[in-house]
Amino acid sequence: MTLSEYLKEQGVDDALHSIFMTLKEAVASIAEAIKISDKGKAGTENIYGEEQLALDVLSDKILGELFKKNEHVGLVASEELPDEMSVGEGEYAACYDPLDGSSLADVNLAVGTIVGIYKTDTFVGVKGDDQLASMIAVYGPSTTMILTVKKGVVKFQMDDKGEFVMCKSDIQVGEGKMFAPGNLRASAVREDYLKLVNYWMKEQYTLRYSGGMVPDINQILLKGKGIFSYPGYGDTPDGKLRILFECAPMSLLMEQAGGASTDGKVRVLEKIVERLDQRTPIFIGSKEEVKRCEEYLG
Numbered sequence: 001m002t003l004s005e006y007l008k009e010q011g012v013d014d015a016l017h018s019i020f021m022t023l024k025e026a027v028a029s030i031a032e033a034i035k036i037s038d039k040g041k042a043g044t045e046n047i048y049g050e051e052q053l054a055l056d057v058l059s060d061k062i063l064g065e066l067f068k069k070n071e072h073v074g075l076v077a078s079e080e081l082p083d084e085m086s087v088g089e090g091e092y093a094a095c096y097d098p099l100d101g102s103s104l105a106d107v108n109l110a111v112g113t114i115v116g117i118y119k120t121d122t123f124v125g126v127k128g129d130d131q132l133a134s135m136i137a138v139y140g141p142s143t144t145m146i147l148t149v150k151k152g153v154v155k156f157q158m159d160d161k162g163e164f165v166m167c168k169s170d171i172q173v174g175e176g177k178m179f180a181p182g183n184l185r186a187s188a189v190r191e192d193y194l195k196l197v198n199y200w201m202k203e204q205y206t207l208r209y210s211g212g213m214v215p216d217i218n219q220i221l222l223k224g225k226g227i228f229s230y231p232g233y234g235d236t237p238d239g240k241l242r243i244l245f246e247c248a249p250m251s252l253l254m255e256q257a258g259g260a261s262t263d264g265k266v267r268v269l270e271k272i273v274e275r276l277d278q279r280t281p282i283f284i285g286s287k288e289e290v291k292r293c294e295e296y297l298g
């Protein structure tokens with residue numbers, strides 16, 4: 001089943017369908033951009049400048065230009081732009097991290113795109129629960145999209161013609177011993193986080209941490225178990241990851257798959273976005289693990 005067929009089967013409106021067609025085009029182009037930039041590393045420094053930055057900017061440009069062409073999208077916000085940007089009259093709004101974990105691209109580790117879809121004329125004041133859909137794309141050995149239109153979670157894989165074909169339906173996250181402990185630096189000053197990580201180690205959880213939130217969350221969704229954590233500490237009590245561009249779209253996917261996501265006290269999807277770059281601590285994955293995080297850190 002293709003992405004288009006799936007969306008029609010789910011009864012999404014023409015506008016949202018068209019937005020996903022734009023996304024599929026963007027993901028295919030970004031996948032190509034990543035490949036070319038790796039190949040050209042030795043000889044193309046003059047054109048691309050600092051490579052990671054070039055890839056971030058390029059991915060951002062690809063998404064921005066394609067959304068501008070889509071009549072249903074009126075507003076975009078990107079992790080790479082200083083402010084939200086009106087792009088037309090459409091009632092839909094898209095926010096995205098065009099290439100999350102881009103510093104991993106030069107060592108050929110997986111990177112990803114994160115997108116949240118809303119109906120709003122400003123992202124200030126929205127909360128993750130307001131999303132109508134969300135998606136992560138992973139650029140690894142294959143290019144894949146995991147998405148939700150709030151009717152469960154499904155995975156598509158790009159074929160050689162740039163078509164996205166469903167390869168997993170009804171993705172479910174249950175329980176199991178796998179952990180991706182982000183920002184371990186915090187455990188040097190936070191006794192509670194150290195205790196939590198020690199619990200996972202003593203219980204012989206499998207460590208699966210890539211340094212990219214997209215592949216890490218992708219893994220939890222596809223293995224159907226595990227926990228990803230990124231607490232704050234010291235001068236950055238809210239950590240590094242942004243609600244709008246990273247945490248809300250991921251949290252919608254996780255909850256739709258039967259998992260959970262919290263900042264330690266509050267569901268991430270309930271948190272109001274007061275500033276576009278607002279950050280939040282996040283503990284996301286299997287329900288029981290998220291509960292454990294709240295118990296240890298709340």
Ligand code: AHM
Pocket residue numbers: 079097099100101102103182183211212213214240
């Ligand atoms: P980015 O948006 O600048 O790429 O940063 C986000 C990434 C996440 O994918 C990952 O989980 C996190 O940064 C890792 O951060 P750090 O290496 O600082 O622990």
Ligand code: MG
Pocket residue numbers: 079097099100101246
């Ligand atoms: Mg990011």
